[in-house]
Amino acid sequence: MLSFLAKRLVQLIPTLFFVSVLIFSLQQLLPGDPALVMAGEERDPAVIAQIREQYRLDRPLPVQYLYWMKGVLSGDFGESLRIKVPVRELIGQKLPVTIQLASMAIVIAFLIGIPAGIVSAVKKGTAWDYAANLFALWGISTPNFWLGIMLIFLFSIELGWLPASGYVPLSVNWRASLAATIMPAFVLGNAIAGVLMRHTRSAMLQVLESDYVRTARAKGLMERSVILKHAMRNALTPIITLGALELGTLLSGAVLTEQIFSIPGFGKLIVDAVFNRDYAVVQGVVLVTATAYILLNLIADIAYILANPRLRA
Amino acid sequence: MTDAVIAGAGAGRVAADDQESPGRRALRRLLQRKGAVAGMIVIAGFILLALFAPWIAPYDPIATSWSLVRKPPSQLHWFGTDELGRDVLARVIYGARASLLAGLISVGIAFGVGVPLGLLSGYRGGFIDGLISRITDAMLACPFLILAIALAAFLGPSLSNAMIAIGITATPIFIRLTRGQVMSVKVEDYVEAARAMGNPRWRIALFHILPNIMPALLVQATLSIAAAIIAEAALSFLGLGQQPPTPSWGSMLNSAQRFLSNAPWMALWPGLAIFVVVVSFNLVGDGLRDALDPKSR
Numbered sequence: 001m002l003s004f005l006a007k008r009l010v011q012l013i014p015t016l017f018f019v020s021v022l023i024f025s026l027q028q029l030l031p032g033d034p035a036l037v038m039a040g041e042e043r044d045p046a047v048i049a050q051i052r053e054q055y056r057l058d059r060p061l062p063v064q065y066l067y068w069m070k071g072v073l074s075g076d077f078g079e080s081l082r083i084k085v086p087v088r089e090l091i092g093q094k095l096p097v098t099i100q101l102a103s104m105a106i107v108i109a110f111l112i113g114i115p116a117g118i119v120s121a122v123k124k125g126t127a128w129d130y131a132a133n134l135f136a137l138w139g140i141s142t143p144n145f146w147l148g149i150m151l152i153f154l155f156s157i158e159l160g161w162l163p164a165s166g167y168v169p170l171s172v173n174w175r176a177s178l179a180a181t182i183m184p185a186f187v188l189g190n191a192i193a194g195v196l197m198r199h200t201r202s203a204m205l206q207v208l209e210s211d212y213v214r215t216a217r218a219k220g221l222m223e224r225s226v227i228l229k230h231a232m233r234n235a236l237t238p239i240i241t242l243g244a245l246e247l248g249t250l251l252s253g254a255v256l257t258e259q260i261f262s263i264p265g266f267g268k269l270i271v272d273a274v275f276n277r278d279y280a281v282v283q284g285v286v287l288v289t290a291t292a293y294i295l296l297n298l299i300a301d302i303a304y305i306l307a308n309p310r311l312r313a
Numbered sequence: 314m315t316d317a318v319i320a321g322a323g324a325g326r327v328a329a330d331d332q333e334s335p336g337r338r339a340l341r342r343l344l345q346r347k348g349a350v351a352g353m354i355v356i357a358g359f360i361l362l363a364l365f366a367p368w369i370a371p372y373d374p375i376a377t378s379w380s381l382v383r384k385p386p387s388q389l390h391w392f393g394t395d396e397l398g399r400d401v402l403a404r405v406i407y408g409a410r411a412s413l414l415a416g417l418i419s420v421g422i423a424f425g426v427g428v429p430l431g432l433l434s435g436y437r438g439g440f441i442d443g444l445i446s447r448i449t450d451a452m453l454a455c456p457f458l459i460l461a462i463a464l465a466a467f468l469g470p471s472l473s474n475a476m477i478a479i480g481i482t483a484t485p486i487f488i489r490l491t492r493g494q495v496m497s498v499k500v501e502d503y504v505e506a507a508r509a510m511g512n513p514r515w516r517i518a519l520f521h522i523l524p525n526i527m528p529a530l531l532v533q534a535t536l537s538i539a540a541a542i543i544a545e546a547a548l549s550f551l552g553l554g555q556q557p558p559t560p561s562w563g564s565m566l567n568s569a570q571r572f573l574s575n576a577p578w579m580a581l582w583p584g585l586a587i588f589v590v591v592v593s594f595n596l597v598g599d600g601l602r603d604a605l606d607p608k609s610r
Binding site: 142286290 | 463543553577587591596
């Protein structure tokens with residue numbers, strides 16, 4: 001176990017290095033002089049000179065990278081060009097909002113996807129199975145920004161049950177917070193529920209054909225007990241770790257969902273930064289997202305090993 | 314007696330299966346799957362709409378009319394009109410061009426770059442494999458749409474840049490898949506035989522390995538087109554893809570959002586079009602996967 005952990009940690013180093021190079025290189029895609037592009041409408045030579053100085057754009061690329069990396073390692077992602085606030089501070093403000101939204105989405109995805117997958121496998125070939133498969137196809141194929149717009153139309157405009165946009169922190173008013181985030185969380189969770197349903201179905205089908213399930217049935221155990229105690233417990237181990245790997249889908253989805261529902265989270269931060277040509281913020285957000293994704297992958301791997309006694313040995 | 318007849322028929326089917334070429338067998342199995350066939354028909358329909366849009370669309374998709382602003386669906390305008398009095402049906406038909414083009418070109422870029430790199434990585438091994446794998450890991454670590462948005466933002470907003478951004482973002486999936494497939498195929502007897510006959514490495518990779526891993530790559534390409542269509546619509550929705558007034562389903566949804574309370578039809582049709590096309594590609598992808606799976610024989 002320890003050697004596995006050490007090996008995985010060592011593997012992280014080159015991956016993180018390449019992630020940082022990739023994100024730093026984005027700046028090189030800017031057409032023409034990056035300082036001029038970053039300055040946007042501002043044509044004041046003093047401002048352009050300040051940007052050139054701040055990002056060390058007159059130095060060779062490897063030197064620019066080293067300075068950028070030095071800052072990143074000490075938690076300094078630079079400063080927003082538009083609102084003159086450190087990127088770290090902006091990320092710190094927006095991240096909790098997205099974490100709340102993502103956590104609710106994951107809960108919704110598990111609550112829908114896993115039961116649907118189990119029912120689909122247990123009732124294979126029946127109308128239940130077809131309905132669950134259709135649901136999965138719907139989840140995977142629906143553009144979440146369209147689903148969000150349609151839900152706003154139905155639940156906010158037509159029925160008036162839920163607010164169409166905005167955000168209230170949990171600590172201020174939990175009821176208002178849940179009302180504001182339940183629709184976007186459902187939109188985000190819907191796609192993941194489809195993926196989870198498919199994985200749960202295939203894992204359950206495999207487990208239901210295994211010898212120990214056959215033995216449990218031969219012992220005369222009730223079908224409910226065979227499914228819930230014997231089959232489900234073993235089938236769900238990989239599915240739960242898979243949930244962690246869906247973080248990428250969640251964060252990608254959050255970009256659009258937060259935009260539609262005007263939720264001031266991580267996704268809205270990156271979109272606003274893109275439109276304000278605030279490239280330091282874009283780089284900072286992508287770097288934090290990628291690092292979080294890599295670390296969650298590692299945690300998922302460890303959780304998988306801990307949950308599986310054969311791998312632990 | 315009945316069992317013997319069934320067994321005989323089964324044996325006959327297996328024998329017929331063995332006599333068919335792999336391509337013909339896959340096509341026959343694909344055509345047996347109703348979902349995949351329905352998906353192919355819908356995709357063909359949308360391709361025809363995109364190709365013959367000037368003849369099929371009832372109106373000019375960019376012609377504005379102040380007397381027709383936000384009119385609900387009627388006999389004259391089946392899908393209603395938008396905030397500038399443009400016909401929504403005409404814009405949905407023309408919008409198919411941007412979506413299908415983005416799906417095909419961006420997956421073409423990902424396939425064209427990813428497959429050769431995956432072949433090189435899986436077949437050569439060593440330092441090159443390590444380098445390509447680490448870069449692939451790094452790209453896969455960045456969530457798909459966030460990386461595509463960042464790339465599109467730095468490249469500048471346009472449909473062609475959006476396609477490049479989606480293509481680059483989808484490339485690592487093809488590198489990883491190709492590499493994995495090559496690793497499992499390169500130890501097969503027929504590859505060993507080709508090597509023993511003195512074939513150069515590039516020839517073995519291109520003519521002996523690539524054809525055998527193509528089925529898995531085709532399935533991935535079909536499913537990636539679905540993801541690329543959603544990604545293009547998302548980028549256009551955010552204003553980073555197709556620029557107005559040229560119609561695209563994503564940008565139509567963006568403007569529809571502002572008029573949701575009094576013109577919901579503006580959001581319904583372009584979204585439904587994205588959904589139907591994406592479902593169709595996913596159905597074809599699932600069907601291809603089953604048809605090409607040797608275990609399903």
